[in-house]
Amino acid sequence: MHSMPSVIMKNVSLFAIAILLLSISASLYVKAIQTSNETDEQILIVNNQEYAIDKLFSTFEHITITTDDGQKTGIPLDTLILDTGLEEPATYEYTMKAIDYQQTVKWEHIQTGILSQEQMKVYFPTLAHAFWVHDIIEIEVNKI
Amino acid sequence: MNDKTRLIAAVIVFGSLWGFLEAILGSLLKTVDFPYGAIMTAGFAVPLLLIARRMYAKPGVSSGIGLVAGSLAFFNPWIGCSICSAIAIAAEGLIFEILWLKIDTQEIPQTNLIQRASLGIVSAYAIYIGGYTITQILTPVVFGSFYLENLAYLLPQILARGLPAALLGGVTVLTILSIKPLHIRLPDKQYYPLTAGVSAICWIAVIASWIITA
Numbered sequence: 008m009h010s011m012p013s014v015i016m017k018n019v020s021l022f023a024i025a026i027l028l029l030s031i032s033a034s035l036y037v038k039a040i041q042t043s044n045e046t047d048e049q050i051l052i053v054n055n056q057e058y059a060i061d062k063l064f065s066t067f068e069h070i071t072i073t074t075d076d077g078q079k080t081g082i083p084l085d086t087l088i089l090d091t092g093l094e095e096p097a098t099y100e101y102t103m104k105a106i107d108y109q110q111t112v113k114w115e116h117i118q119t120g121i122l123s124q125e126q127m128k129v130y131f132p133t134l135a136h137a138f139w140v141h142d143i144i145e146i147e148v149n150k151i
Numbered sequence: 152m153n154d155k156t157r158l159i160a161a162v163i164v165f166g167s168l169w170g171f172l173e174a175i176l177g178s179l180l181k182t183v184d185f186p187y188g189a190i191m192t193a194g195f196a197v198p199l200l201l202i203a204r205r206m207y208a209k210p211g212v213s214s215g216i217g218l219v220a221g222s223l224a225f226f227n228p229w230i231g232c233s234i235c236s237a238i239a240i241a242a243e244g245l246i247f248e249i250l251w252l253k254i255d256t257q258e259i260p261q262t263n264l265i266q267r268a269s270l271g272i273v274s275a276y277a278i279y280i281g282g283y284t285i286t287q288i289l290t291p292v293v294f295g296s297f298y299l300e301n302l303a304y305l306l307p308q309i310l311a312r313g314l315p316a317a318l319l320g321g322v323t324v325l326t327i328l329s330i331k332p333l334h335i336r337l338p339d340k341q342y343y344p345l346t347a348g349v350s351a352i353c354w355i356a357v358i359a360s361w362i363i364t365a
Contacts, residue, residue: 013253013254013255013258015253015254016254016258016261016262016266019266019269019270019273020265020266020269022269022273023268023269023270023272023273023317023321026272026273026276026313026317027272027314027317029310030276030310030311030313030314030317031314033307033308033310033311033314034311034314036307036311037307037308037311040307102298102301107304107305107307107308108304108305108308109301109304109305110291110296110301111296111298111301112296113296116296134294134296135234135235135290135293135294136235137235137286137287137290137291138291138294138296
């Protein structure tokens, strides 16, 4: 003889509907944010200064670093940041911003990192891949 | 041997299968740009945890399976951050454990199709976004660079990414719960060599891949 379904089982459909509504709303929100940020201008903002992306990669020297995902080539992030005129860089933290993702790193990481033109992606050989933000639109600099 | 030993063997074999699938199949899906996290969670992790839950309705089984699978993920040669993957997998097992703590599997025959699919939606979504969120917290913590505002910035993306997992979880759990569980008890002479053999194959395959690609 089986017992009647519990309260959890009776209400599980309501939870499922709530989850579907929540995730669909979040998907629409993310899509709207991505669409509103789409622009023809290829600009990267570094420490509140605008850099044209094509010019950026033809101006700065390129270096190759070794990561656990192979060799990567790009602009040294420390060179790029110091180009904005920032002084005492070790007293700041740096947020790599994409439209819907961001990670913050310290100067010690910046010194080993690069910005690659492919996917506009930053690579930090000493950090987890979660820090390798792609489609970067801004590098925000804040005092620690 | 006693039931406790059989249970431990089951935890190891289910965890090894999950870890093996994450390492081999998950890595393949990742290279072809599939939503591999959602597919691995809803298509493989939740079904394995559910089958184990129905076979061995004991506390600690799901979190134990997650720990074994997470341990195997450390040797996954095709991901850059094995600690992120290991943490997420172990967390998924724990979340499933908590979620199903109050659900009596004896009730399943009394549920309708919508309730079964709903269980899948709730389980897969909670496990996927839970594992993802915990990874996004612990990975920066491990590297000494956790910022709450970064997590808040990512929150809509996390909630959105759970949608494919929820939908797939609805289908897989509905399918599994609609199949009558087999009540076969293998004799010890067959049970232990089988579980040990399957577990060993999973571990050897992943560790061999890790050594070869190192």
